[in-house]
Amino acid sequence: MTGSVSLAFFIAPRSLTPLIREAVIDSNHRRLGHSSGGRRRLMLYGAGDLGELFLSHLKSTHSTHLNEMRIIGFIDDHPNLKGRFLDGFRIFGSVEDLPQLSERFNLHGVLLTATRFDPPRVAQLCRIAEEHNLSIYRWRPHLQMDEISPMEILSDEGPRVRGGVRETESVDSATGVASAS
Numbered sequence: 001m002t003g004s005v006s007l008a009f010f011i012a013p014r015s016l017t018p019l020i021r022e023a024v025i026d027s028n029h030r031r032l033g034h035s036s037g038g039r040r041r042l043m044l045y046g047a048g049d050l051g052e053l054f055l056s057h058l059k060s061t062h063s064t065h066l067n068e069m070r071i072i073g074f075i076d077d078h079p080n081l082k083g084r085f086l087d088g089f090r091i092f093g094s095v096e097d098l099p100q101l102s103e104r105f106n107l108h109g110v111l112l113t114a115t116r117f118d119p120p121r122v123a124q125l126c127r128i129a130e131e132h133n134l135s136i137y138r139w140r141p142h143l144q145m146d147e148i149s150p151m152e153i154l155s156d157e158g159p160r161v162r163g164g165v166r167e168t169e170s171v172d173s174a175t176g177v178a179s180a181s
Contacts, residue, residue, distance in 0.1 A: 039070045041107050042137070043098065045046045045125070046114025047076040047086050054113045054139050055087045057065035074113075077121060095125050104134040 044051055051074060060073075073090040074081075075098060081091045092101055101107065110129065117125075129136050 019048065039068060040109060040135075041070045041105055042109050042111045043092070043105070043107055044074045044089070044113045045070050045076070045095070045099060045110050046075040047078075047081055047084075048114055049093050050115055050139075050141075051076075051113035052086060054111075055089070055142060057141065062124055069111075072101070074128040075101070075110075077118075095121055095128065098125070098128045098134075099132060100127075102134060107132070107134055109137055111139055113139055163178060 044054065048165060055071075073092050074086060075094055076082075076091055078093050079094070082093045098110070110125065125136065128134070158181050
């Protein structure tokens with residue numbers, strides 16, 4: 001009996017914290033959604049890792065960025081996701097549902113939050129966007145690493161400069177390939 005009670009006191013705070021956090025975020029977003037202004041109403045296309053990263057980015061940035069748009073929810077091509085929620089935002093269905101969703105929510109556009117799309121899906125999205133006067137946006141996180149020398153760690157100089165040009169080596173996060181710039 002005491003083991004059950006102590007387990008409940010251990011699990012409850014861990015499970016309640018994310019629920020409360022999501023409720024507050026959802027409440028703030030809905031409150032902003034009812035405010036006046038010319039905010040773009042967007043449907044996010046892709047409820048995977050990049051979609052979740054986009055929502056995390058919005059949560060961690062200043063609220064003025066959130067004021068520029070009104071996220072309605074997600075569409076995703078995975079049929080098992082329809083009707084579920086991701087960080088408080090409903091997954092309404094797939095790209096086939098976009099015409100009805102566009103009219104229902106008076107959408108301004110679709111924000112791509114996925115890394116790969118099937119060419120037939122892209123053609124379908126472009127056709128629907130044109131027919132319903134929707135803009136298509138793409139969000140990509142800027143992930144870049146600059147290589148520095150051990151001496152730069154200890155100094156305040158920053159990256160090496162040669163001939164007035166900053167010398168760095170960037171690593172493409174997708175391929176892992178380094179390129180000098």
